[in-house]
Amino acid sequence: MALKIWLDGKLVDHADAKVSVFDHGLLYGDGVFEGIRVYGGRVFELEAHLRRLYESAKVIRLEVPMGKNELVAAIKKTVEANGIVDGYIRLLVTRGVGTLGLNPFQCKNSSLIIIADNIQLYPEELYETGMKIISATTVRNHPLAIPPQVKSMNYLNNIIAKIEALDNNVPEAVMYNHEGYVAEATGDNVFIVRDGVIYTPPVEAGALEGITRNLVIRLARKENLEVVEKNLTRCDLYICDEFFLTGTAAEVIGIVEIDGRIIGDGKPGPITKRLRENFFEYAHAGRK
Numbered sequence: 511m512a513l514k515i516w517l518d519g520k521l522v523d524h525a526d527a528k529v530s531v532f533d534h535g536l537l538y539g540d541g542v543f544e545g546i547r548v549y550g551g552r553v554f555e556l557e558a559h560l561r562r563l564y565e566s567a568k569v570i571r572l573e574v575p576m577g578k579n580e581l582v583a584a585i586k587k588t589v590e591a592n593g594i595v596d597g598y599i600r601l602l603v604t605r606g607v608g609t610l611g612l613n614p615f616q617c618k619n620s621s622l623i624i625i626a627d628n629i630q631l632y633p634e635e636l637y638e639t640g641m642k643i644i645s646a647t648t649v650r651n652h653p654l655a656i657p658p659q660v661k662s663m664n665y666l667n668n669i670i671a672k673i674e675a676l677d678n679n680v681p682e683a684v685m686y687n688h689e690g691y692v693a694e695a696t697g698d699n700v701f702i703v704r705d706g707v708i709y710t711p712p713v714e715a716g717a718l719e720g721i722t723r724n725l726v727i728r729l730a731r732k733e734n735l736e737v738v739e740k741n742l743t744r745c746d747l748y749i750c751d752e753f754f755l756t757g758t759a760a761e762v763i764g765i766v767e768i769d770g771r772i773i774g775d776g777k778p779g780p781i782t783k784r785l786r787e788n789f790f791e792y793a794h795a796g797r798k
């Protein structure tokens with residue numbers, strides 16, 4: 511069955527889901543997006559994703575061309591039309607068609623696209639063995655330049671760091687900010703554990719306020735684990751007991767080596783495993 515894509519108010523066939531070369535999303539990366547999971551036919555953490563989408567749009571003065579209720583209905587319709595039970599939704603709002611100049615206000619109508627498809631996760635065994643990563647030399651965008659809260663369609667900073675990772679035959683890289691503190695990974699948030707306490711960089715360090723990050727913090731606190739948001743150095747990553755990343759696509763994945771330093775005993779640690787299990791339970795709760 512050909513994929514049906516939501517494009518500006520209606521479902522169209524994959525082959526007809528095309529945007530103009532004058533869309534400022536293409537010309538300038540001018541737009542915002544969300545990546546959302548579907549577990550057991552339910553759209554996961556939808557409220558939180560929509561809140562981030564509307565807030566990101568507000569910061570860049572982009573109008574989401576429909577209200578929240580209408581958008582929720584459009585998302586559900588797209589998921590159902592494609593028979594997605596466990597999958598991934600990519601929701602985009604682009605600035606729309608304009609002129610060749612930067613001026614976003616020349617774009618009369620923003621464009622809303624919803625793609626619901628299956629997702630290529632990391633191979634299952636990587637969750638058992640844990641992942642090796644590197645530190646990127648590419649510095650994270652200054653948080654006062656492009657605010658990290660804005661999930662914009664402009665991912666070049668992360669893509670350059672991702673290329674560094676791939677050049678080193680690993681799937682991910684940690685990005686540091688202009689002060690040398692850990693910001694995040696190219697598509698995931700960073701957590702470490704030391705002496706039983708969980709640490710993650712604050713959003714101000716240049717991290718996207720991940721929906722999975724916030725959920726994992728809540729799940730950890732429910733387990734009476736202490737979670738501290740504080741600036742982390744490269745050295746903190748090298749000497750921690752456990753290390754994991756969180757994100758919509760990756761969920762919770764253990765890191766076992768960074769820059770040639772083995773983390774803990776070289777396997778995903780007990781707190782990482784527990785939080786991964788708790789996450790799985792939460793995501794699949796109520797599944798028929």
Ligand code: PMP
Nearest residue numbers: 697698699718720721722757758
């Ligand atoms: N940081 C970046 C740069 C991301 O793109 C993402 C999402 N892929 C995350 C962190 C994780 O955020 P979330 O848990 O909301 O997917």
